[in-house]
Amino acid sequence: MSYTRRTKDELARRVAQDIHDGAYVNLGIGQPTLVANHLPPGIEVVLHSENGILGMGPAPAPGEEDYDLINAGKQPVTLLPGGVYFHHADSFAMMRGGHLDICVLGAFQVSATGDLANWSTGEAGSIPAVGGAMDLAIGAKQTWVMMDLLTKKGESKVVPQCTYPLTGIGCVKRIYSDLATLACTPQGLQLIDKVDGLGHAELEKLLGLPVAV
Amino acid sequence: MINKIATSIAEALTGIEDGATVLIGGFGTAGIPGELIDGLIDQGARELTVVNNNAGNGDTGLAALLKAGRVRKVICSFPRQADSHVFDALYRSGQLELELVPQGNLAERLRAAGAGIGAFFTPTGFGTELAKNPDGSPKETRMINGKAYVLEYPIFGDVALIKAERGDRWGNLTYRKAARNFGPVMATAAKRTIASVYELAELGGFDPEAVVTPGIHVSAVVRIPRVATQAGGFKTTA
Numbered sequence: 001m002s003y004t005r006r007t008k009d010e011l012a013r014r015v016a017q018d019i020h021d022g023a024y025v026n027l028g029i030g031q032p033t034l035v036a037n038h039l040p041p042g043i044e045v046v047l048h049s050e051n052g053i054l055g056m057g058p059a060p061a062p063g064e065e066d067y068d069l070i071n072a073g074k075q076p077v078t079l080l081p082g083g084v085y086f087h088h089a090d091s092f093a094m095m096r097g098g099h100l101d102i103c104v105l106g107a108f109q110v111s112a113t114g115d116l117a118n119w120s121t122g123e124a125g126s127i128p129a130v131g132g133a134m135d136l137a138i139g140a141k142q143t144w145v146m147m148d149l150l151t152k153k154g155e156s157k158v159v160p161q162c163t164y165p166l167t168g169i170g171c172v173k174r175i176y177s178d179l180a181t182l183a184c185t186p187q188g189l190q191l192i193d194k195v196d197g198l199g200h201a202e203l204e205k206l207l208g209l210p211v212a213v
Numbered sequence: 214m215i216n217k218i219a220t221s222i223a224e225a226l227t228g229i230e231d232g233a234t235v236l237i238g239g240f241g242t243a244g245i246p247g248e249l250i251d252g253l254i255d256q257g258a259r260e261l262t263v264v265n266n267n268a269g270n271g272d273t274g275l276a277a278l279l280k281a282g283r284v285r286k287v288i289c290s291f292p293r294q295a296d297s298h299v300f301d302a303l304y305r306s307g308q309l310e311l312e313l314v315p316q317g318n319l320a321e322r323l324r325a326a327g328a329g330i331g332a333f334f335t336p337t338g339f340g341t342e343l344a345k346n347p348d349g350s351p352k353e354t355r356m357i358n359g360k361a362y363v364l365e366y367p368i369f370g371d372v373a374l375i376k377a378e379r380g381d382r383w384g385n386l387t388y389r390k391a392a393r394n395f396g397p398v399m400a401t402a403a404k405r406t407i408a409s410v411y412e413l414a415e416l417g418g419f420d421p422e423a424v425v426t427p428g429i430h431v432s433a434v435v436r437i438p439r440v441a442t443q444a445g446g447f448k449t450t451a
Contacts, residue, residue, distance in 0.1 A: 006369070020432060027239070032319075034239040035230065043234070050316065050317075051240045051243070051391050051394050052240075052391050052393055052394050054389055055427060064390075065322035066390065066392060066442070066443045067242040067243060067441070067443060067444050067445075068242075068243045068244070068389050068390040068392040069242050069243070069390040069391050070240075070243055070391055074242060074294075074445075076444075079390070081274050085391060085393055086322040086393070087388055087390075087393050087394065087396065087398055087425070088240070088266075088316070088319075088394050088395045088398055089319075089320040089323065089324040089398040091320070092316065092321060093318050093321070095317060096317055096321075096335065096336065096337060120342075125305075127293045127301055127304060127305075128290055128292075128293075128294040128313050128315075129290070129291045129292055129450070130290055130291065130313055130315050130316070130343060131290050131291040131315075131316050132290070132315070132316040132317060133315070134315040134317075134318075134336045134337050134338045134341060134343065135315050135316055135318070136335060137316030138339075139317070140335075161220035162405075165342050165378030166318070166340055166341045166342075167341065168339075168340070168341070169339065169340040169361075176397075
């Protein structure tokens with residue numbers, strides 16, 4: 001049987017479906033920011049940006065940019081009515097203190113038990129940069145990863161053990177991917193859903209890992 | 214009488230010594246005290262340790278300070294940016310030492326310095342390469358109530374350069390939008406804090422409920438002409 005991968009927007013919509021009304025959410029740099037475009041109508045979600053914003057709104061209209069009001073990716077954003085500013089130590093205390101409900105991040109690799117590698121490929125000679133990745137990984141009540149299941153070479157990004165430098169240990173609760181949604185548990189992977197036409201055995205073969213139903 | 218208002222940037226920056234640790238506010242484009250950094254270049258102190266979230270972008274501000282060869286070490290969370298070529302070249306050629314710190318640990322280490330905390334256990338970075346000291350030895354860790362933590366120490370500044378919006382002669386400060394970022398916490402962590410402001414207020418001219426940094430943390434306030442914060446440091450297209 002054949003199957004079709006979720007597009008980036010379909011994946012963003014899939015993540016957005018699981019965000020509850022009233023949630024405080026941090027969307028990581030890159031693909032996770034797309035989730036904001038797909039939040040179901042009628043629910044209110046407060047977006048956190050680690051540089052000191054709660055209630056972050058969409059990008060401003062061209063010509064309206066204010067570079068004192070930027071997101072963690074340093075791109076201009078807006079503030080919704082009710083939004084607030086605070087300093088960096090408060091912002092990370094909010095995160096580390098477990099006050100955010102959900103954090104959605106990209107990843108290079110995730111282990112079956114939820115170890116995350118997303119800050120460095122460990123390549124020799126590259127300039128290391130971590131930003132808030134390690135704080136985000138362990139900070140929210142739930143950390144979700146959003147990524148393609150396979151690398152461009154077809155290797156699984158879900159692994160028994162991360163080979164890239166770790167961002168955090170046992171911190172990822174769910175993996176939302178182009179082929180399947182998986183829960184990471186201390187016992188390993190558990191299936192939440194998969195795209196139509198993708199067999200269970202085939203998914204396990206792609207991953208090289210067992211997936212409990 | 215207390216009057217922390219300096220009449221010039223040069224006056225505000227007097228006394229910064231070679232080898233000083235300089236905390237510089239700002240995150241990306243917002244809150245970078247560009248005028249004070251230019252003043253520091255003119256002031257001439259060398260062998261500096263600079264603490265900032267980033268490590269400069271483009272050719273101005275912090276990048277210009279690095280390019281002038283005045284910095285020995287950078288403590289930051291995210292040196293690599295789309296246009297961080299000055300840092301990149303100095304780092305690759307071994308002319309600049311880097312201590313990479315997760316962003317929240319950076320903020321909390323500064324907060325600890327200002328709050329009289331000797332050290333603190335944080336879950337951030339446990340089990341990672343950044344739970345090591347610069348010499349490669351592991352940082353102290355502890356299990357507390359079943360959760361793993363790393364011991365982190367404060368970062369003290371000799372001087373902090375921060376960008377605020379409005380100040381008065383007692384040094385009370387307000388900020389603008391997300392330009393607040395590291396300013397309030399750096400102000401507490403340095404022996405001497407110098408703030409640039411766009412507006413000076415009379416004492417009592419502020420709503421006391423709205424003051425973000427109480428003047429006790431500020432040594433000098435210097436007014437600068439208002440200019441709009443410029444874009445920079447990010448990729449314009451994905």
